[in-house]
Structure formats: structure tokens, C-alpha cells
Amino acid sequence: MTLEISDKARAVLERPVLCDLATIRPDGSPQVNPMWFKFDGEFLWFTHTNYRQKFKNIAHDPRVAISIIDPENRYDYVEVRGVVEKIEDDPEATMYQLLSEWYDGTPVTPPDAKDRVKIAVRPTKVLTH
Amino acid sequence: MTLEISDKARAVLERPVLCDLATIRPDGSPQVNPMWFKFDGEFLWFTHTNYRQKFKNIAHDPRVAISIIDPENRYDYVEVRGVVEKIEDDPEATMYQLLSEWYDGTPVTPPDAKDRVKIAVRPTKVLTH
Numbered sequence: 001m002t003l004e005i006s007d008k009a010r011a012v013l014e015r016p017v018l019c020d021l022a023t024i025r026p027d028g029s030p031q032v033n034p035m036w037f038k039f040d041g042e043f044l045w046f047t048h049t050n051y052r053q054k055f056k057n058i059a060h061d062p063r064v065a066i067s068i069i070d071p072e073n074r075y076d077y078v079e080v081r082g083v084v085e086k087i088e089d090d091p092e093a094t095m096y097q098l099l100s101e102w103y104d105g106t107p108v109t110p111p112d113a114k115d116r117v118k119i120a121v122r123p124t125k126v127l128t129h
Numbered sequence: 130m131t132l133e134i135s136d137k138a139r140a141v142l143e144r145p146v147l148c149d150l151a152t153i154r155p156d157g158s159p160q161v162n163p164m165w166f167k168f169d170g171e172f173l174w175f176t177h178t179n180y181r182q183k184f185k186n187i188a189h190d191p192r193v194a195i196s197i198i199d200p201e202n203r204y205d206y207v208e209v210r211g212v213v214e215k216i217e218d219d220p221e222a223t224m225y226q227l228l229s230e231w232y233d234g235t236p237v238t239p240p241d242a243k244d245r246v247k248i249a250v251r252p253t254k255v256l257t258h
């Protein structure tokens with residue numbers, strides 16, 4: 001089954017725009033913060049570390065929600081609901097490098113590279129508003 | 130008990146910047162989307178309607194999280210955790226009018242005024258990143 005993604009949503013997903021990623025804490029309350037992401041047509045990829053709160057959240061409950069404001073119109077946005085499908089060790093910080101280049105033009109290796117993971121979110125619903 | 134809010138966080142909270150508001154659906158999964166807000170020194174105020182999903186979410190679980198990107202530096206942000214303390218009918222859409230003027234300079238009465246509510250979130254933690 002192929003997920004339906006409108007051209008308008010795809011145009012936003014394929015740009016280096018910061019998203020807000022919402023996850024669920026183990027106590028059931030929400031957490032949300034800005035994140036880099038890269039959409040490869042199937043997954044939204046993120047870089048993170050293996051010891052911070054968000055890692056604990058998605059290890060506990062893989063359901064996430066993502067909000068991306070359309071840079072062409074700040075009152076339009078793309079809403080993604082999805083599930084974390086992969087969490088992979090990334091000790092060379094390849095995803096951080098890819099994302100830092102995608103957003104800022106230069107690949108950067110962060111000081112916490114050895115603790116880095118890359119996270120793949122499979123979108124289950126993509127809506128434009 | 131007064132909540133500690135740093136000057137840096139307060140400077141962001143007191144500007145008309147879109148935030149992302151995360152809530153919990155009744156099934157425990159997260160929802161997040163951009164919102165107008167106004168901080169009065171005690172509460173963050175929002176306008177919403179009484180029939181949409183987010184209303185159902187906060188009626189079910191009042192815990193919310195809010196992310197606000199610092200307009201001075203897109204890699205700095207304010208994280209707010211809080212609880213919905215008031216949901217008040219607002220059939221004249223006074224909060225919508227206040228927020229539309231705060232963000233865009235002109236008070237607007239929306240077509241769905243009769244269904245409007247105003248929502249007060251009491252912040253329980255305010256962090257800068």
C-alpha cells in the first residue's frame with residue numbers, strides 16, 4: 001500500500017525546513033521540539049543521541065507526530081503522523097553530516113558522534129492544512 | 130510558587146512567533162500543529178473551536194508541550210511543558226481577535242466565532258535550548 005502524499009505536501013517535505021517532532025514520554029505526556037529531517041520518499045530520517053529523553057520516548061512508544069510550516073506561507077503546514085520503524089547506531093554520525101549539509105551547506109561531525117543514532121519514521125498519514 | 134522563566138525565554142514568549150502545540154489523542158498518540166499564542170505573564174492563551182480534534186484531546190488529557198523557535202536564531206528554542214487550566218466559551222471570538230491583531234496587526238472575527246473557545250495553559254516548566 002502506497003501512502004498518498006499530495007504534491008503540496010511533497011513540496012514542503014522535500015525542503016530543508018525545520019520540523020517540530022512530537023513524542024510521548026513514558027508517563028504519557030507530550031514532548032515536542034524542532035528537528036532537522038530528510039525525507040527519502042519512504043521514511044523521514046532524523047539524527048539523535050542514544051541517551052536523551054526523546055530516545056527514551058520513542059523506545060517506549062514509537063508513535064510520533066510532525067508539524068512542518070510551509071516556508072511559502074506561514075499559515076500553511078504539513079501534518080505527518082507516523083511510527084518510528086528503525087533506530088540504528090550511527091557512530092560516524094553520517095546522518096548528522098547529511099542533515100547539516102542539507103540544512104546549512106557543510107557536513108559537520110558533532111562532538112557526540114559516537115552516541116549518535118539515526119531514526120527512520122514511516123509516515124502513516126500526511127495532511128496539508 | 131512562582132515558575133522560573135529566564136530572560137531569554139521571556140523574550141521569545143513575549144513576541145508574536147508561531148508556536149507548535151503538542152497534545153495527546155485519546156488513544157495516547159501525539160498530535161502537533163502550529164498555533165498562535167499570547168503569554169500574559171501567567172498563562173499562554175490560545176483560540177480554538179469546541180469541535181476539533183485538539184479540543185477533544187485536551188478535554189481528555191490536559192497535559193501539553195509547546196515548542197517556540199527563537200526568531201533571532203532558528204537553532205535556539207523555548208520548550209514549555211504545561212497543563213490546560215481553563216477552557217472558556219468565547220462566542221464573540223475575543224481571543225481570536227486579540228491574537229489576529231497581535232500577529233497580523235488587524236483584529237479579525239472568524240466565521241466560526243460562535244464555536245470558539247479560549248484556552249489557558251499554565252506553564253509548569255520553561256526551558257531554553
